[in-house]
Amino acid sequence: MCQTALHPFLEALPKCEHHMHIEGSLEPELLFELAAKNGIALPAPSAGEGGDPAYASIDALRKRYEAFTGLDDFLGYYYIAMSALVDAADFERLGLAYFRKAAAQNVRHAEVFFDPQAHSVRGVKLSTVVEGIQAARERAERELGITSVLIMCVLRHLPPAEGVALFEEARDAGYFSGMLGGIGLDSSEKPFPPALWTELYGAAKAAGVRRTAHAGEEGPAQYIVDSLDMLDAQRIDHGLRSVLAGDERVTEALLERLVEQKIMLTLCPLSNVRLRCLESVRDFPLRKLLDRGVRFSINSDDPAYFGGYILENYCALQDAFGLSVREWESIAKGAVMGSWCSDRRKAEIFMEIEAVAGEWSVGLGDQ
DSSP: OOOSTTHHHHHHSOEEEEEEEGGGGOOHHHHHHHHHHHTOOOOOSSSSTTOOGGGGOHHHHHHHGGGOOSHHHHHHHHHHHHTTOOSHHHHHHHHHHHHHHHHHTTEEEEEEEEOTHHHHTTTOOHHHHHHHHHHHHHHIIIIIOOEEEEEEEEETTSOHHHHHHHHHHHHHTTGGGTTOOEEEEESOOTTOOGGGGHHHHHHHHHTTOOBEEEESSSSOHHHHHHHHHTSOOSEEEEOGGGTSSSOHHHHHHHHHHHHHHTOOEEEOHHHHHHTTSSSSGGGSOHHHHHHHTOOEEEOOBSHHHHTOOHHHHHHHHHHHHOOOHHHHHHHHHHHHHTOOSOHHHHHHHHHHHHHHHHHHHHHHOOO
16 A cells, blocks of 8 residues: 555545456455355365465465466466355355445445356356346445446357357346446457457447447457447457557557547556556556546456455555646546446536545645
8 A cells, every 4th residue: 555645535535446357356265265155166275186276275375366477377266266156145245345345445436347157157147146246236335325337248268159148148138227237348358359249249239238348458459449440349448558559550549539539448557567467557557648638447457366456556556656636536537437327426426526636635735
């Protein structure tokens, strides 16, 4: 956590989160507890065939999470942990654990991803997952004052036809009429370009369902362009390659487009470092984003694996860049503007942000 004078302000600042995988908030403590409850055998804590010393203890597993070599290394542990989630009560517990942590960090609105295909292959029904997380969402709004949107993600390393079938199942069940607020596309970017998913995203658009997509984390900036052009994605998750050096012609045109069309990037600094997309938080293109007027939000991605929730990401950026109260106010407001909540809810959070920023500006000046 940052130790600057702005740390209490960052704690108090109302926040919106848009890039948080609910399965990625499964902390090792809850993983071991649910595995024992459900009789799920985790890898043996040995170096032998099929074993992994990381599962010797909670501390050993958490330590292993600090040493991912890349996205696929992380995903191996991610999918093992998911196996402990079996019934609706498990998903409700998982969701509530996240929402309580988020509330403690003053998240006012959260847009949460989930991966039903990673559960259906284990025989867990879509209804089990959705209804469990929905119960957590309702309790979070009632007890914690957090509004939320649930976004169903399709795994891009699986056959596209399976993603279409999943969407049709959710649509026919009426889930997009209240429980689900959009679709997304996640897991390994390479070698699964956006062009594979035109049928799915076309069906979602025809049904009036909001659309986002992971792009430009591992893959090139062209994946972002294709997600916008081929999938008609309304925002981009990650999108680092739109800002970082690469094909300057593509990135410059893309930056102009993001600004002109007010397309939000949902960025995750600690995740980018833990997955070796960046060497350090200091390499995060924050100043370029601010200078160019790109709309973005700061998010936790998979906080149980990447060293922190949303506040830890804010603090890491503050340590690296020394932002002012007004700069943070601008970031927080940009996140609200890119949210998929109602205009009334946006106005409420805007007022909260302005009140906190105004109070701290008086006390600190424009630090």
